[in-house]
Amino acid sequence: MPRRIQNWKRAITYTANSLERVTSVAEIQAIVKDTGRYPSPVRAKGSHHSTTRCVVAEGGTVIDMTGMNAILKIDRQNRTITMQAGVLLVDAAKALEKEGLQFYVNIELGNLTVGAGACSGTKDASYFDGEEGGWEYGQVHSYCVGLKAVGRDGEIVEATEKDVPELMTAMRASMGMLGLIFEVTYRVKPIKAMAVRHAVYPVHEFARDLEGLIANEQSIMLYLFPFLDKVVVEIRYDMPGPPEPGSWVWKIRNYTWKTLWPGTAHLLGLILPRIIRFAVIDVLNRLTVLIIGSVLKDRNSSPADQIIRYSETAGFASYTFSIWAFPRESYAETILKYFAFCKQYYKDNHYRCDMLNVGYHIAEDRSSLFSYTRRGPALTLDPVATGLPGWEGFLYAYNDFCSRNDGRPLFNQTGSLSPLQARKAFGPEIDAFLVHRRRMDPDDRFYTPHFRALFESV
Ligand SMILES: Cc1cc2nc3c(=O)[nH]c(=O)nc-3n(C[C@H](O)[C@H](O)[C@H](O)COP(=O)(O)OP(=O)(O)OC[C@H]3O[C@@H](n4cnc5c(N)ncnc54)[C@H](O)[C@@H]3O)c2cc1C
Numbered sequence: 001m002p003r004r005i006q007n008w009k010r011a012i013t014y015t016a017n018s019l020e021r022v023t024s025v026a027e028i029q030a031i032v033k034d035t036g037r038y039p040s041p042v043r044a045k046g047s048h049h050s051t052t053r054c055v056v057a058e059g060g061t062v063i064d065m066t067g068m069n070a071i072l073k074i075d076r077q078n079r080t081i082t083m084q085a086g087v088l089l090v091d092a093a094k095a096l097e098k099e100g101l102q103f104y105v106n107i108e109l110g111n112l113t114v115g116a117g118a119c120s121g122t123k124d125a126s127y128f129d130g131e132e133g134g135w136e137y138g139q140v141h142s143y144c145v146g147l148k149a150v151g152r153d154g155e156i157v158e159a160t161e162k163d164v165p166e167l168m169t170a171m172r173a174s175m176g177m178l179g180l181i182f183e184v185t186y187r188v189k190p191i192k193a194m195a196v197r198h199a200v201y202p203v204h205e206f207a208r209d210l211e212g213l214i215a216n217e218q219s220i221m222l223y224l225f226p227f228l229d230k231v232v233v234e235i236r237y238d239m240p241g242p243p244e245p246g247s248w249v250w251k252i253r254n255y256t257w258k259t260l261w262p263g264t265a266h267l268l269g270l271i272l273p274r275i276i277r278f279a280v281i282d283v284l285n286r287l288t289v290l291i292i293g294s295v296l297k298d299r300n301s302s303p304a305d306q307i308i309r310y311s312e313t314a315g316f317a318s319y320t321f322s323i324w325a326f327p328r329e330s331y332a333e334t335i336l337k338y339f340a341f342c343k344q345y346y347k348d349n350h351y352r353c354d355m356l357n358v359g360y361h362i363a364e365d366r367s368s369l370f371s372y373t374r375r376g377p378a379l380t381l382d383p384v385a386t387g388l389p390g391w392e393g394f395l396y397a398y399n400d401f402c403s404r405n406d407g408r409p410l411f412n413q414t415g416s417l418s419p420l421q422a423r424k425a426f427g428p429e430i431d432a433f434l435v436h437r438r439r440m441d442p443d444d445r446f447y448t449p450h451f452r453a454l455f456e457s458v
Helices: 025-033 089-098 114-119 165-171 203-215 248-271 274-295 328-349 391-404 419-440 449-456
Strands: 003-006 013-016 018-021 042-045 061-064 071-075 080-084 101-103 144-150 156-160 180-190 193-202 219-225 230-239 298-301 324-327 357-362 378-381
Touching (some): 025 061, 025 144, 071 089, 089 114, 114 180, 156 165, 193 203, 203 328, 324 328, 324 391, 419 449
Parallel strands (some): 042 061
Antiparallel strands (some): 071 080, 144 156, 144 180, 219 357
16 A cells, blocks of 8 residues: 655655565565565665655655564674664663673664664764774764675575675665665674763864864764854763763753754744844853853763664654765864855855754774765764754755865765765765675666666766
8 A cells, every 4th residue: 555654854755655564584575576566666664764865765665674673682702782673773772781781883863773774874973992992983884794684586695794894885885775684783892981071162273173182082072053153072981980871961961952952943933033033042052052061071871871762753842954074184174164154054045053063073984885984084064953944955055065075975864965966975986886786686676766866867
């Protein structure tokens, strides 16, 4: 039966021929093999938190993976966790915490399914761990060391980092185009207590001190306030001793980010005229800077506490965002240009983001063909907004700004990207990916018009 399906934020809608909820590999195989009953493209659905048309399967068959949600094995000795693809990151992180283990990358979105995490773009500020050899990766898929997928004829495709590292770099970039992943194994590490503190900078000082901040070898995430010319740096690092789960600092941060800010910004957007609305938002931004900078600190929180469990679909208090990553060596200059760009765009178009922006420092990483740090470490500039009118137009100008400033997008998180922008950022990598794709899926069982246009129309 045709099904109207939306992404989490309900900004993207498509009609699939059917939505299939599966609980076994055999069911996925039966669907993939039966081309008459289940038209192409056949696409796996995680929590549909993606903000781009990577999720769209117009007229095709959508397989909801969230029913395959068993944690199969936690191997303390080899430091791995093996799970079905529909397990949520937050559930796996809590299970690891009980075993004295943790993920390397603890992104804020707890609803990320670990199958999607293995094959699509993600970001969290890279952590520094001297015992682990220095900077860690900031992308979830980089710690996926093995996976099993259903291939285009219903066959089982197995790949491990040890046996087929080159195929793994393609699988980590595949977003369902090389097969439907049903099982994943991630490398994990012994849990450590995590300290967090915040430092407030005028943006010019931040730009001047950036290299020094990175030289401190601590994880840095940024809260950006273009209209206050301020940056708040969230600094995280290991502490000796066991973590104490349930940190109130993360509870406050998570509630403010998930509910309080988007709910308030949305309400203001509905009831206030523009000039008053943004004057109020500036006051709230100042208050936020003050509170984060002076109150939010902890010495021994658990890494899992920073992960947020969102509602299944977006409600009134919800936000959307985009992201591009920029070479570290020119980021000091790029962030100043970005703040100027936001102000100019507001002047010209009367639109600005109604939430604070964020950014992440992420280590060089060649684990995936579409890793945005393949050519070196990067920092990101992520606008965040409630998605009220004006956001879509802003995205086009933002994409243009980022592409001109040597940015790299994420195909599942950077909306409204043009084929030219995709090719400028990842030309050789797209060509390498297409070689794998044509070999593994010559009949386009998993390929969609969206990806064909993005990869092959220029
Ligand atoms: C409120 C919010 C907060 C967010 N916070 C963060 C954050 O802090 N850090 C971050 O990195 N990202 C964040 N994201 C983005 C999110 O992590 C990515 O978009 C991610 O891909 C979503 O995973 P999902 O399980 O919802 O997958 P979906 O969006 O359903 O799917 C993503 C892509 O992967 C494919 N896919 C899914 N499962 C499989 C499978 N089993 N086999 C093969 N292909 C599959 C799909 O076909 C699709 O192309 C956030 C998004 C929202 C809306």
